Amino acid sequence: MIAARLALLLALQRPAPAAEAVDCGPTDEAPCVVQAPRLLPAPALARTLPSGTRVALLPFPAAGRVALELRVLPPGGVRTEDLVVAWLLARHQGGPAAAERRLARARLGGVESVVAVPGGFAVRVEGPSAALPELLALEARRLHELRPSDDEVARALAGVVTERLGELSRPDAQVVELVRPRPDLGAPPSGDMVRARIQQAWGGAAAVLVIAGDVDGATLDGPLDAAFGELPPLLDAAPLPPAALLPAVEQAWSDSAAAPRVVVAWQGPTTAPGSPEHAVRSVLAELLVAPGSPLAARLVDSGLATRLWSPPVPDGVVVAAELAPQVHPGAAFAAVEAAADELLGVANGELEARMEAARVHLARRAMLGLRRPADWAAAVAEVLAAGAPPESVDQSVDQLRQVQPEALRQAAVALLRAENRREAVLAASPGAGQGAP
Amino acid sequence: MSPVLLSALALGCWTRAPGPAPLAVAEGPVATFEERVPANAIDLVLAVRAGSAHDPSGQEGLAWLTAHALVQAGGAPLEAALHRLGTTLSVEVGPELVVFGLRCRVDDAVACAELLGATVAAPAWDTQGPDAGGADLSAALERVRARARSRLAEEALGPGAALADRIFDRWTFEGHPYGRLPGGRSGALDAIGPPDLVRFHQEHYLRPATALGVAGEPSAEAVVDIQAALGGLAPRLYVDATPRVLPVVQGRRLLVASAPVSQDRAVLGHATELAPDHPDRLAVEAGLGILAQGTDSRLGRILGPEGGEGALVSAGLDPAWMRVQPAARVALPLGAQGDLSRVAVALAELRRLVTEGPSAQELDDWRAVAVGRIQAEVAAPQDRARDAAFRHLLAAPDASARLAAVRALDPAAVQAALARHLDPDHLRIVVLTAAPARYEGLGVEGSGPPAVPPADGAPWASVAPADYGIGVAAVLRASSEEILR
Numbered sequence: 001m002i003a004a005r006l007a008l009l010l011a012l013q014r015p016a017p018a019a020e021a022v023d024c025g026p027t028d029e030a031p032c033v034v035q036a037p038r039l040l041p042a043p044a045l046a047r048t049l050p051s052g053t054r055v056a057l058l059p060f061p062a063a064g065r066v067a068l069e070l071r072v073l074p075p076g077g078v079r080t081e082d083l084v085v086a087w088l089l090a091r092h093q094g095g096p097a098a099a100e101r102r103l104a105r106a107r108l109g110g111v112e113s114v115v116a117v118p119g120g121f122a123v124r125v126e127g128p129s130a131a132l133p134e135l136l137a138l139e140a141r142r143l144h145e146l147r148p149s150d151d152e153v154a155r156a157l158a159g160v161v162t163e164r165l166g167e168l169s170r171p172d173a174q175v176v177e178l179v180r181p182r183p184d185l186g187a188p189p190s191g192d193m194v195r196a197r198i199q200q201a202w203g204g205a206a207a208v209l210v211i212a213g214d215v216d217g218a219t220l221d222g223p224l225d226a227a228f229g230e231l232p233p234l235l236d237a238a239p240l241p242p243a244a245l246l247p248a249v250e251q252a253w254s255d256s257a258a259a260p261r262v263v264v265a266w267q268g269p270t271t272a273p274g275s276p277e278h279a280v281r282s283v284l285a286e287l288l289v290a291p292g293s294p295l296a297a298r299l300v301d302s303g304l305a306t307r308l309w310s311p312p313v314p315d316g317v318v319v320a321a322e323l324a325p326q327v328h329p330g331a332a333f334a335a336v337e338a339a340a341d342e343l344l345g346v347a348n349g350e351l352e353a354r355m356e357a358a359r360v361h362l363a364r365r366a367m368l369g370l371r372r373p374a375d376w377a378a379a380v381a382e383v384l385a386a387g388a389p390p391e392s393v394d395q396s397v398d399q400l401r402q403v404q405p406e407a408l409r410q411a412a413v414a415l416l417r418a419e420n421r422r423e424a425v426l427a428a429s430p431g432a433g434q435g436a437p
Numbered sequence: 438m439s440p441v442l443l444s445a446l447a448l449g450c451w452t453r454a455p456g457p458a459p460l461a462v463a464e465g466p467v468a469t470f471e472e473r474v475p476a477n478a479i480d481l482v483l484a485v486r487a488g489s490a491h492d493p494s495g496q497e498g499l500a501w502l503t504a505h506a507l508v509q510a511g512g513a514p515l516e517a518a519l520h521r522l523g524t525t526l527s528v529e530v531g532p533e534l535v536v537f538g539l540r541c542r543v544d545d546a547v548a549c550a551e552l553l554g555a556t557v558a559a560p561a562w563d564t565q566g567p568d569a570g571g572a573d574l575s576a577a578l579e580r581v582r583a584r585a586r587s588r589l590a591e592e593a594l595g596p597g598a599a600l601a602d603r604i605f606d607r608w609t610f611e612g613h614p615y616g617r618l619p620g621g622r623s624g625a626l627d628a629i630g631p632p633d634l635v636r637f638h639q640e641h642y643l644r645p646a647t648a649l650g651v652a653g654e655p656s657a658e659a660v661v662d663i664q665a666a667l668g669g670l671a672p673r674l675y676v677d678a679t680p681r682v683l684p685v686v687q688g689r690r691l692l693v694a695s696a697p698v699s700q701d702r703a704v705l706g707h708a709t710e711l712a713p714d715h716p717d718r719l720a721v722e723a724g725l726g727i728l729a730q731g732t733d734s735r736l737g738r739i740l741g742p743e744g745g746e747g748a749l750v751s752a753g754l755d756p757a758w759m760r761v762q763p764a765a766r767v768a769l770p771l772g773a774q775g776d777l778s779r780v781a782v783a784l785a786e787l788r789r790l791v792t793e794g795p796s797a798q799e800l801d802d803w804r805a806v807a808v809g810r811i812q813a814e815v816a817a818p819q820d821r822a823r824d825a826a827f828r829h830l831l832a833a834p835d836a837s838a839r840l841a842a843v844r845a846l847d848p849a850a851v852q853a854a855l856a857r858h859l860d861p862d863h864l865r866i867v868v869l870t871a872a873p874a875r876y877e878g879l880g881v882e883g884s885g886p887p888a889v890p891p892a893d894g895a896p897w898a899s900v901a902p903a904d905y906g907i908g909v910a911a912v913l914r915a916s917s918e919e920i921l922r
Contacts, residue, residue: 062816063816065812065813065816090748091732091747091748092732102732102733103733103802106733106802106805106806106809107802107805107806108805108809109805109808109809109812109813110809111809111810111813126813126816127809127813128809128812162699162700165699165700171591258587258590258591258594259587259590259591290520291513291516291517291520292513292517292520306580306583306584306587322587324583325583325587357520357521360521360523361520361521361523362523363523364522364523364524364542365523365524366523367477367478367523367542368478368523368524368540368541368542371478371480371540371817371819372816372817
């Protein structure tokens with residue numbers, strides 16, 4: 001038994017097969033070529049409603065269940081007013097009939113959540129397929145009739161602040177926030193400002209809607225048009241002024257961060273999911289943090305850090321590490337810098353070998369991340385929100401395969417520059433748990 | 438309340454409840470539950486009845502360390518193999534169960550099955566020979582111990598809702614195996630050495646205490662391979678760690694726990710004997726849900742207008758897969774003024790529900806939500822496979838039986854079950870706060886405003902110290918770190 005297990009582990013350690021063999025099993029002896037796996041279980045049907053809402057249907061057998069994702073991307077960027085609106089939606093407030101609709105949704109068997117996504121918010125509902133028309137109507141009316149009173153806005157603001165404080169008790173959730181600008185809660189908007197923002201930025205043209213699972217596209221046109229076809233149009237929304245760059249080194253103190261975290265971010269242009277540029281960035285991030293990478297050797301294998309990971313962001317590459325006790329953040333920053341420099345100097349042959357392992361890992365991880373109808377709905381909503389067609393979900397795997405060393409090197413040279421780099425430390429207190437630099 | 442006292446109580450009270458011990462066939466393959474559906478991935482869920490309730494006194498955390506050391510001991514070869522497969526081997530440790538999860542492409546099913554089986558049934562530390570506490574296991578233990586220590590340190594600081602629940606668990610199950618929390622105690626971690634892990638694995642990772650859930654369309658070879666690998670588990674009879682005699686609560690006892698949380702929170706309730714297949718279990722769940730599960734519950738409606746905090750109330754029994762002797766609990770945010778008025782309201786509403794039962798409309802609303810939730814819980818094949826493995830180990834009813842029981846409930850049955858199993862006068866109340874001074878001066882049998890909210894919805898007057906007529910029999914104070922140390 002043990003011998004067989006060791007043999008298996010050794011086999012899995014063999015060097016990655018040649019470039020065209022990216023989809024062979026881990027124990028395959030020889031290179032092979034297979035078709036790229038489809039991530040979507042079926043072709044998606046896409047259309048745009050008169051309100052401007054972009055809709056995609058993804059029908060596949062799902063035991064009578066359906067998932068719905070309504071993603072709203074306020075034009076011009078997320079403001080404090082938008083945080084208030086999302087808070088009201090999450091708690092079914094913001095209008096006289098909100099509570100009745102919440103109860104109606106529950107009676108239909110719908111289970112709902114509202115979450116923040118890049119550039120906006122997503123309302124996620126799962127329920128029985130038979131109740132889909134009613135669930136659609138309920139969700140549309142929530143947006144259509146959202147008219148919070150001044151009191152509701154004041155309570156929501158307090159709730160938003162409490163939630164922000166709550167983030168301080170989740171160090172990992174704070175990590176990415178450290179190196180990205182976020183709405184300033186110090187200037188609370190009035191009720192009038194929030195109501196104006198709803199009209200300005202929460203209309204049909206700001207929304208994408210994806211329905212995945214046991215759904216009959218042919219019978220859904222009527223309910224869709226009735227529910228979402230008449231959402232109010234958007235008013236012009238002035239874009240936010242460009243966010244001021246954060247300081248090159250940010251320090252934050254979190255009572256709950258018993259183990260300090262360090263974050264290094266290289267900020268660059270935003271890339272759309274499914275685009276070649278996005279695939280290059282994904283491979284680049286993976287090369288930095290993969291097990292066995294030079295950075296993992298410097299940080300994790302050497303005992304400086306207990307964890308190393310790369311939170312996905314649309315506008316750059318982020319590396320985060322949780323430090324071992326008594327390790328100074330400066331040592332981790334130096335290790336990250338050295339790893340980035342080392343990557344820029346790797347010869348093409350060596351780079352191709354590393355990329356191959358990264359491509360295989362990313363392609364398989366993408367496929368394995370899709371488990372439930374809600375996962376497919378979220379994946380399609382992400383590409384729709386980026387202005388790409390649903391098929392981009394499948395194309396994302398092809399894009400990964402097509403990343404070439406030269407393109408990766410060019411992207412790395414452009415992104416991994418000192419002027420793009422931001423560093424942050426999250427620790428319990430200044431100097432806490434830190435040894436000598 | 439010191440850890441030493443808790444440990445002493447644990448030693449004194451850990452006697453088995455009367456009743457037959459579950460019998461299982463020690464020989465034979467590990468029980469396997471397949472959900473065969475067309476899919477390009479397979480999900481493997483391996484559940485072992487080796488959770489923290491099996492920790493010896495003074496070695497709280499042994500179950501957690503053992504489970505994680507199994508994976509850690511695989512070292513770089515296992516890590517590289519998982520990375521290449523594009524997956525991770527997840528480990529969850531609860532009071533009853535340790536659950537290993539692995540999801541792979543269907544083409545990789547054989548490799549994944551062998552990896553999972555070998556990792557759990559034939560740990561890499563075996564390769565160290567008879568001296569099982571060899572260098573590799575020591576190194577693996579040190580790594581998981583460091584992770585456990587930092588995890589415990591962070592959990593002792595928040596987030597508030599989870600922390601309040603952990604403190605409630607620790608206190609409510611004082612002297613019971615469930616008092617050993619899944620993450621262990623930082624003060625006990627250093628008392629655990631490599632031989633303890635080896636012994637724990639040999640004693641608790643047993644064939645009849647293990648169940649496998651498989652979802653997808655794995656090849657026959659994959660299923661055979663994992664069964665062969667799991668054949669390495671010892672074929673000895675499992676001796677159950679629970680049920681055990683539950684701690685007795687006399688009167689209402691209050692624990693003010695301090696931690697740097699952003700909002701004060703209270704959890705109140707007590708342990709119950711409501712086993713997963715107990716006929717009253719769903720009725721009590723219904724009653725607690727109607728009382729305080731979310732915005733549309735009785736407490737939710739009371740708190741809702743004051744700031745949308747109705748969504749922050751919760752109530753229920755621990756899930757069957759978590760504890761076969763569940764705690765009944767109500768959790769709620771406390772007002773910004775830091776008083777116990779909301780606890781008084783919660784207790785008054787609990788008493789009213791236990792005495793009068795729910796209305797037919799309340800029960801209908803709860804039923805609609807419960808049916809949707811149960812259906813959602815088993816909608817996905819991997820959830821059904823997981824559910825089947827858990828049910829096998831814990832003798833819990835399946836989803837269809839639960840649905841039938843939900844549909845058969847009536848208000849009188851709910852009231853009768855609540856009266857049989859919930860006691861509003863004898864329970865524990867945890868208050869978690871960043872400002873314990875707010876609750877200073879609270880005395881035994883203190884007096885305060887009556888436990889009825891103002892009719893106009895206005896906030897309670899801040900009259901501290903006062904217990905709003907709760908009538909606590911004892912008040913304890915400690916920091917979260919002291920309680921969980």
